Amino acid sequence: ETGVTQTPRHLVMGMTNKKSLKCEQHLGHNAMYWYKQSAKKPLELMFVYSLEERVENNSVPSRFSPECPNSSHLFLHLHTLQPEDSALYLCASSQEAREGYEQYFGPGTRLTVT
Amino acid sequence: AQTVTQSQPEMSVQEAETVTLSCTYDTSESNYYLFWYKQPPSRQMILVIRQEAYKQQNATENRFSVNFQKAAKSFSLKISDSQLGDTAMYFCAFMQRPSGTYKYIFGTGTRLKVLA
Numbered sequence: 001e002t003g004v005t006q007t008p009r010h011l012v013m014g015m016t017n018k019k020s021l022k023c024e025q026h027l028g029h030n031a032m033y034w035y036k037q038s039a040k041k042p043l044e045l046m047f048v049y050s051l052e053e054r055v056e057n058n059s060v061p062s063r064f065s066p067e068c069p070n071s072s073h074l075f076l077h078l079h080t081l082q083p084e085d086s087a088l089y090l091c092a093s094s095q096e097a098r099e100g101y102e103q104y105f106g107p108g109t110r111l112t113v114t
Numbered sequence: 115a116q117t118v119t120q121s122q123p124e125m126s127v128q129e130a131e132t133v134t135l136s137c138t139y140d141t142s143e144s145n146y147y148l149f150w151y152k153q154p155p156s157r158q159m160i161l162v163i164r165q166e167a168y169k170q171q172n173a174t175e176n177r178f179s180v181n182f183q184k185a186a187k188s189f190s191l192k193i194s195d196s197q198l199g200d201t202a203m204y205f206c207a208f209m210q211r212p213s214g215t216y217k218y219i220f221g222t223g224t225r226l227k228v229l230a
Contacts, residue, residue, distance in 0.1 A: 042221055056216040097216065100147050100164075100166065102149070102164060105158050108158075
């Protein structure tokens with residue numbers, strides 16, 4: 001396994017619930033990312049953090065709210081989600097938030113919105 | 115807008131044989147990076163190989179090599195001596211940062227099955 005962990009691994013939530021996804025990296029990296037992976041669709045980059053500062057937000061609905069308290073931890077707060085938000089949410093980290101660096105991925109959280 | 119196209123949703127190859135996965139991309143920029151990532155069943159995505167666009171030499175990593183054709187905007191992955199452990203989804207990815215905006219674009223993936 002890589003040095004990026006995600007919890008929970010599976011989550012089922014109703015549309016009115018509030019939940020959070022957690023990601024932790026043990027690699028000493030300065031950049032962290034959230035991706036959405038849906039079946040038969042490309043990975044969608046949602047958020048990019050560099051040194052705890054959000055540097056990219058790819059037009060993600062406000063029902064997804066990221067938080068990066070330090071360079072090792074990343075959260076994705078969820079509220080009033082829609083069924084189409086059901087997907088695998090992947091966290092990744094890289095040494096720097098620059099295009100040449102390899103990203104290290106976590107195992108993902110499988111989210112089902114009912 | 116930048117795009118990445120993987121035209122082969124599924125492929126299979128006999129163990130010990132060679133297989134090539136295709137990837138094309140579209141960009142107007144000259145400086146960028148290309149990657150192949152592998153996602154085994156129920157396991158984490160890992161990097162297979164990385165190519166810098168300004169380097170003409172094709173990248174190689176043991177049994178994995180790429181055929182990078184910059185003018186044609188093509189970046190195929192060749193797997194030699196295929197092994198059962200190569201069974202996975204393979205994603206081609208394009209990364210650059212024009213004008214300060216981060217662009218990380220992935221293809222839809224190719225599901226490769228290595229047959230015993």
